[in-house]
Amino acid sequence: MWRSTCLITAALLATTATALAEPVADFYGGKQIKFVIRSGVGGSYDSYSRLLGRHIGKHIPGNPSVVPLNMPGGGGIRAANYVAKVAPQDGTILTIVSQGLVIDQALGLNASFQADLRDFHWIGNISASNQVLVTWHTSPTRTLADLMRRETVIGSSQAGSISVQMPAVLNNIVGTKIRIVFGYPDGRDINLAMERGEVEGRATNPWSSYISTDPQYVENKLIIPIIQIGMRKEPYLPDVPLMRDLAKDAAGQAVLDFMSKAVAFGRPIATTPGVPTERVNALRRAFDLTLKDPAFLQEAKTQRAEIQPMTGAELETIVRDIIGSPLELRERVRLAIQPTNAKEIPGKPGGNE
Numbered sequence: 001m002w003r004s005t006c007l008i009t010a011a012l013l014a015t016t017a018t019a020l021a022e023p024v025a026d027f028y029g030g031k032q033i034k035f036v037i038r039s040g041v042g043g044s045y046d047s048y049s050r051l052l053g054r055h056i057g058k059h060i061p062g063n064p065s066v067v068p069l070n071m072p073g074g075g076g077i078r079a080a081n082y083v084a085k086v087a088p089q090d091g092t093i094l095t096i097v098s099q100g101l102v103i104d105q106a107l108g109l110n111a112s113f114q115a116d117l118r119d120f121h122w123i124g125n126i127s128a129s130n131q132v133l134v135t136w137h138t139s140p141t142r143t144l145a146d147l148m149r150r151e152t153v154i155g156s157s158q159a160g161s162i163s164v165q166m167p168a169v170l171n172n173i174v175g176t177k178i179r180i181v182f183g184y185p186d187g188r189d190i191n192l193a194m195e196r197g198e199v200e201g202r203a204t205n206p207w208s209s210y211i212s213t214d215p216q217y218v219e220n221k222l223i224i225p226i227i228q229i230g231m232r233k234e235p236y237l238p239d240v241p242l243m244r245d246l247a248k249d250a251a252g253q254a255v256l257d258f259m260s261k262a263v264a265f266g267r268p269i270a271t272t273p274g275v276p277t278e279r280v281n282a283l284r285r286a287f288d289l290t291l292k293d294p295a296f297l298q299e300a301k302t303q304r305a306e307i308q309p310m311t312g313a314e315l316e317t318i319v320r321d322i323i324g325s326p327l328e329l330r331e332r333v334r335l336a337i338q339p340t341n342a343k344e345i346p347g348k349p350g351g352n353e
Contacts, residue, residue: 024282027091028062034069036083036095038076043187044209046070048126048267049096051305052287055296056094059286066094075161076101077113084115089274091283094123097268100162103259106323107334109160117319119273121280124287125310128266129208130230131166132237134223135201136194142224144241147176151341155190155199156182159344162262163190163203165337166229169259170243172336173252178203180342194223201226206266207234208306215304230263254329255336262322266308268315284312 035053039045046068053066071079076098087093097117104110105117133154135141141152147170156163159182170176181199184190191214193199207228210218217223228234229243244260247253271283290296291309300307325333 024278025061027279028060028064028282031062031064031092033057033060033064033066033092033094034087035066036079036087036093037068037070038072038079038096038098039186040070040072044206044213045096045098045267047212047303048305051296051300051303052126052269052290053094054299055293056286056290059289059293061282064092074110074112075158077104077110080113080115080117083270083272084119087272089272091271091275091279093272094283095270097265097270099263099265099267100160100165102265102319102322103162103165103262103333103337104160106325107330107337109334116273118323120270120319121273121275121283122312122315122319123269123271123280123283124291124312125265125308125315126267126269126291127206127208127306127308128230128264128310129206129306129308130228130234130237131162131204131263132207132210132225132229132234132240133167133170133201133203133227134205134210134225136197136199137222137224138197139200139224141200141226144176144226144246147178147226148174149177151177151179152201153179153181153199154201154203155184155193156180156203157184157186157190158182163205164339164342166243166259167203168339168342169255169336170227171341172338173248173255174243174246175248178341180339181345182339182342183345191217204229207237208308211306212304229260231260251332255333258322258325258329258333259337261318264310264318265315265322266310280312287312 035049037046037049050068057064057066083095104113141147164182167178167180171178190202225240227243228237228240233242244256247256
């Protein structure tokens with residue numbers, strides 16, 4: 001009797017699951033999902049987006065095709081505004097969101113940023129690899145002590161980007177002597193500037209990005225990681241100081257923790273506001289399945305793409321925590337991210353970070 005009851009219950013659950021899945025499959029069958037990429041072709045945002053896009057469709061009920069759509073501009077603001085205000089709100093849009101935008105919204109830094117990230121439906125995070133400040137191997141600055149002692153010229157992208165904010169926080173809270181040179185169109189331009197000797201290092205870039213897109217820098221020890229930024233140390237960088245361990249007092253600690261939590265935002269994937277719950281759940285399941293898919297993992301390995309997944313629910317919590325931080329803390333962060341030792345080079349906004 002007990003066994004019969006269990007079998008009946010299991011059959012009912014299976015029938016219910018199938019009934020719930022069928023409308024989603026019916027919706028996505030024969031459809032195309034546009035994957036909005038916040039940068040141009042090349043760089044880690046683009047490579048991670050295209051990698052995920054090549055595999056996630058087979059895990060979405062109805063097996064829709066996934067087509068990349070590069071939309072650079074404003075450090076990711078153009079793409080985020082499009083997803084929030086223009087794109088269809090039906091589950092046929094995926095996007096990778098710029099890491100710095102959660103700070104932008106929390107602090108109200110840019111009037112052109114019209115999206116509310118709390119309204120996005122968060123699907124998952126591909127990689128939460130730490131940001132790393134590095135110097136070129138010819139620079140006299142090779143340790144944190146050197147960075148505290150001598151002025152070190154570090155390249156960054158456009159004003160207001162996380163690559164300017166992080167070295168500003170290091171100067172203002174930790175006491176480093178970074179000379180911030182900003183205005184480079186994208187990360188590859190900063191890399192070239194390091195190679196040419198125009199700057200001594202690069203302000204921020206995920207460690208996983210160096211491994212995947214510039215492995216020769218790591219293998220040949222052309223870059224020296226000085227400080228890593230995240231909630232915990234990278235397994236491969238156990239001896240590199242973690243920014244949040246460098247606070248001098250409780251007020252500074254709160255600022256460093258705020259910025260470090262923002263780095264955990266990583267390479268996040270979202271869909272538009274307004275998507276029905278069953279489709280959001282289907283996209284989240286598809287994301288989770290994709291990141292365990294042997295074919296996906298094999299291609300990621302081939303591309304040297306580091307995969308450190310985070311669920312959509314975890315990502316949503318981080319977004320709400322950062323944007324909902326106390327006003328007093330947000331005001332301290334606003335002051336801490338203002339660069340005081342910086343100069344701009346001629347350049348155009350956007351790029352392929």
